[in-house]
Amino acid sequence: MSSKPQDETLNRRSFLRAGGLAVAGIASANAARAETAKPDPLITEEQNWHKYLGDGVDKYPYGMPSKFEKGVIRKNVPWLTAETTSSINFTPLHQQDGIITPSGLCFERHHSGMAEIDPASHRLMINGMVEKPLVFTMDDLKRMPRINRVYFLECAANSGMEWRGAQLNGCQFTHGMIHNVMYAGVSLKTLLNEAGLKPNAKWLMLEGADASGLNRSLPLEKALDDVMIAFGMNGEALRPEQGYPLRAVIPGWQGNMWVKWLRRIEVGDQPWETREETSKYTDLLADGTARRHTFVMDAKSVITNPSPQAPLKFKGRNVLSGFAWSGRGTVKRVDVTLDGGKNWQTARIEGPILEKSMVQFYLDFDWTGQEMLIQSRAMDSTSYVQPTKADLRKVRGVNSIYHNNGIQTWLVKANGEAENVEIS
Amino acid sequence: MSKFRNALLLCASVLVAGTACAENKSLGLGRPALPEEIKAWDTAVRPDGKNLPIGKGTVKQGDDIFQANCAVCHGEFGQGVGRWPELAGGQGSLTSDRPLKTIGSYWPHVSTVFDYINRAMPFGNNHTLTTDQVYAVTAYILSLNDVIKDDNFELNEKNLATIKLPNEGGFREDDRETAEKHFWGSEPCMKDCKTDVKITSRAAVLDVTPENKNGPKVE
Numbered sequence: 001m002s003s004k005p006q007d008e009t010l011n012r013r014s015f016l017r018a019g020g021l022a023v024a025g026i027a028s029a030n031a032a033r034a035e036t037a038k039p040d041p042l043i044t045e046e047q048n049w050h051k052y053l054g055d056g057v058d059k060y061p062y063g064m065p066s067k068f069e070k071g072v073i074r075k076n077v078p079w080l081t082a083e084t085t086s087s088i089n090f091t092p093l094h095q096q097d098g099i100i101t102p103s104g105l106c107f108e109r110h111h112s113g114m115a116e117i118d119p120a121s122h123r124l125m126i127n128g129m130v131e132k133p134l135v136f137t138m139d140d141l142k143r144m145p146r147i148n149r150v151y152f153l154e155c156a157a158n159s160g161m162e163w164r165g166a167q168l169n170g171c172q173f174t175h176g177m178i179h180n181v182m183y184a185g186v187s188l189k190t191l192l193n194e195a196g197l198k199p200n201a202k203w204l205m206l207e208g209a210d211a212s213g214l215n216r217s218l219p220l221e222k223a224l225d226d227v228m229i230a231f232g233m234n235g236e237a238l239r240p241e242q243g244y245p246l247r248a249v250i251p252g253w254q255g256n257m258w259v260k261w262l263r264r265i266e267v268g269d270q271p272w273e274t275r276e277e278t279s280k281y282t283d284l285l286a287d288g289t290a291r292r293h294t295f296v297m298d299a300k301s302v303i304t305n306p307s308p309q310a311p312l313k314f315k316g317r318n319v320l321s322g323f324a325w326s327g328r329g330t331v332k333r334v335d336v337t338l339d340g341g342k343n344w345q346t347a348r349i350e351g352p353i354l355e356k357s358m359v360q361f362y363l364d365f366d367w368t369g370q371e372m373l374i375q376s377r378a379m380d381s382t383s384y385v386q387p388t389k390a391d392l393r394k395v396r397g398v399n400s401i402y403h404n405n406g407i408q409t410w411l412v413k414a415n416g417e418a419e420n421v422e423i424s
Numbered sequence: 425m426s427k428f429r430n431a432l433l434l435c436a437s438v439l440v441a442g443t444a445c446a447e448n449k450s451l452g453l454g455r456p457a458l459p460e461e462i463k464a465w466d467t468a469v470r471p472d473g474k475n476l477p478i479g480k481g482t483v484k485q486g487d488d489i490f491q492a493n494c495a496v497c498h499g500e501f502g503q504g505v506g507r508w509p510e511l512a513g514g515q516g517s518l519t520s521d522r523p524l525k526t527i528g529s530y531w532p533h534v535s536t537v538f539d540y541i542n543r544a545m546p547f548g549n550n551h552t553l554t555t556d557q558v559y560a561v562t563a564y565i566l567s568l569n570d571v572i573k574d575d576n577f578e579l580n581e582k583n584l585a586t587i588k589l590p591n592e593g594g595f596r597e598d599d600r601e602t603a604e605k606h607f608w609g610s611e612p613c614m615k616d617c618k619t620d621v622k623i624t625s626r627a628a629v630l631d632v633t634p635e636n637k638n639g640p641k642v643e
Contacts, residue, residue, distance in 0.1 A: 075634065076634075077632075077634055078634060079632065079634075081507060082497075082506055082507035082508050083547075085548075086547070111544070112544060112547070112548075112550065125457050125461065125462070125465055126454075126457070127457055127462050127465075127466055128466075132456060133456065133457035133462055134454035134455065134456060134457055135454060135455055135456075135457045135461065136453065136454040140453045140454050141453075143451075143453055144451060144453060145451075165624075165625035166625045166626055166627040166630075167627055167630055167632060168627060168632065168633050169627045169628070169633040170633060173633060173634075190451070193450070194450055194451060194453060194454055195454075205468055207465075207468065211544070211550045211551075212543070212544045212550070213543040213544055214544075215468060215543070263465070264465050264466075266466065266468060268470070270470065270472075272468050272469075272470050272539075273470070273471050273532065273533050273535065273536055274468070274536060274539065274540075275536050275539070275540040275543075275544075278531055278532050278533065278536050278595075279525065279527075279530060279531050279536070282595060284518060284523060284525070284530075286519065287519065288518035288519040288523075288594065289594050289595065289596055290518075290530075290594055290595050290596070291595070291596060291597070291598050291599065291600070292595045292596070292597065292598070293597055293598050294598040294600065295598070296598075296600075298600070298607075308627075308633070335612065335614070339621070340618075340621035341617055341618055341621065342616065342617055342618055342619070342621065343614070343615050343616065343617065344612070344613070344614045344615075344617070345614070373621060373623075377612065379612075382608065383608050383609045384607055384608050385607060385608070385609075385610055385612055387604075387607050391607070395603060395604055399518075399523050411623065411626075419626060419627055419628050420626075420627035421623050421624075421625060421626050421627065422623070422624045422625035422626075423621050423622060423623055423624060424620070424621060424622040424623075424624055
């Protein structure tokens with residue numbers, strides 16, 4: 001063996017080849033016996049990582065994913081919007097396992113770009129129908145009783161491009177306007193209690209400090225139920241693109257309401273009818289009227305593997321994986337079909353089942369190379385059953401943009417490729 | 425039991441110290457917001473006109489300001505440039521195949537137009553218009569939508585909330601729990617649910633996914 005470190009990609013390539021051979025053995029026993037008779041050089045030859053010293057503990061004060069994971073990134077769809085500063089990118093759901101989305105992979109939606117705010121310069125004001133209008137610093141907020149909760153954040157426009165039919169090939173693009181994060185912060189109730197609500201208070205307005213000053217009206221009832229004001233995510237401070245140093249967390253409700261860079265909460269007795277809650281985030285129906293204040297995210301699920309960005313590579317044993325969630329409570333059950341809805345089986349939910357949080361589901365299966373039409377169907381604790389896209393269109397038409405929680409179909413072809421399709 | 429007693433004791437000792445243990449006891453954090461501070465940040469306007477600042481502007485004045493500051497994205501008549509939003513037109517299109525949702529065809533309240541221009545426009549040059557200019561641009565956009573027909577009309581804090589947009593009545597509260605009641609409570613079919621399955625729509629036909637198309641190899 002050479003004493004110089006080899007090119008890492010060569011090592012990776014030979015590793016993949018070896019893995020492929022080993023798995024092929026499951027599908028074709030005779031061929032496998034002949035192949036495995038040759039010793040694996042990854043075992044018989046000494047590898048560089050076994051020979052040379054690696055980097056020391058002072059090399060990466062803040063750790064990053066392995067360089068072999070460089071394909072695990074957020075992506076945007078350039079044709080969707082005019083400008084990246086008022087746009088969205090997508091979480092790579094097909095590359096997530098377990099319910100927590102890594103902070104750096106959480107999708108971003110900005111309306112005037114990502115504000116960068118020194119926490120020492122950040123203020124939160126509460127005014128309007130309160131006994132005492134107040135101003136809080138970040139230090140004030142961090143002295144209040146603290147809570148930690150896991151919640152999904154789904155943009156109401158998630159899957160919005162799919163209303164008229166199958167469009168984008170990849171669950172990252174069809175379903176990636178979602179992330180699931182552990183938040184640290186304070187209960188909004190605690191803050192409102194400091195200011196003191198006046199008797200006629202019914203609505204709040206949350207407003208961001210970014211250049212768009214994004215603002216949304218929030219019913220007081222929800223504010224007093226489970227709304228959080230968060231400064232932490234996944235064990236560290238919020239990421240700048242997620243609203244550092246302070247954001248609203250509105251569990252189970254559409255992402256647009258989770259105001260980032262939160263600087264002001266106004267208390268009032270009626271909604272403000274802001275641009276975001278009138279011209280946007282209202283759901284146009286076939287009869288030309290529109291639903292407004294459609295805050296709750298209905299139960300939904302998607303198979304993440306296999307999917308167009310995550311084709312099947314091997315016959316024989318495989319893992320089907322996916323995520324399900326409901327803004328109304330917990331996910332009770334997820335069913336999966338491999339034959340286009342003729343027959344279903346209940347998937348295994350693995351890991352924590354939390355209120356208004358994603359769950360991970362798996363179905364272990366054997367693939368003989370047959371074409372498959374795969375779907376998942378979520379049911380939640382209110383006995384809501386995720387509808388088909390056809391059932392949704394019957395009620396809402398195709399112009400709603402928002403709240404498309406219809407059942408997703410992937411066609412898995414004989415070569416393992418998957419395509420976004422719809423079926424009868 | 426002992427935990428319960430400890431909690432009681434804690435509560436009692438706090439009471440002795442002269443404070444309550446009820447949930448609504450203030451933490452004493454934060455400071456009073458000063459009137460100047462509230463004035464600086466409290467700009468949000470409601471449909472009933474609450475919080476509209478004193479000011480005025482005519483359609484004619486708004487035309488000039490719009491052409492200089494807004495037309496580059498929205499077009500000189502609000503028709504939109506490229507993928508930037510249309511502000512006018514589309515009336516009667518909401519039931520069509522391709523609805524055009526503009527201020528005239530879709531937005532329910534004039535207050536929202538004023539508030540949004542004041543809040544977030546002109547994009548990339550935010551908060552550079554004066555209050556009078558925001559009134560004038562709002563008036564111009566209303567004229568593009570035939571809501572105001574007189575070029576000399578002056579929009580101000582007193583008359584803004586009295587002007588109605590055509591689609592104000594086009595909205596209803598979220599009625600999913602009644603209109604979509606059939607999505608609840610069914611026990612879904614698990615076996616032999618259908619005999620025939622056909623593909624009705626394929627993403628590959630559109631081919632709009634921004635990804636490399638490297639076909640996988642099955643081994």
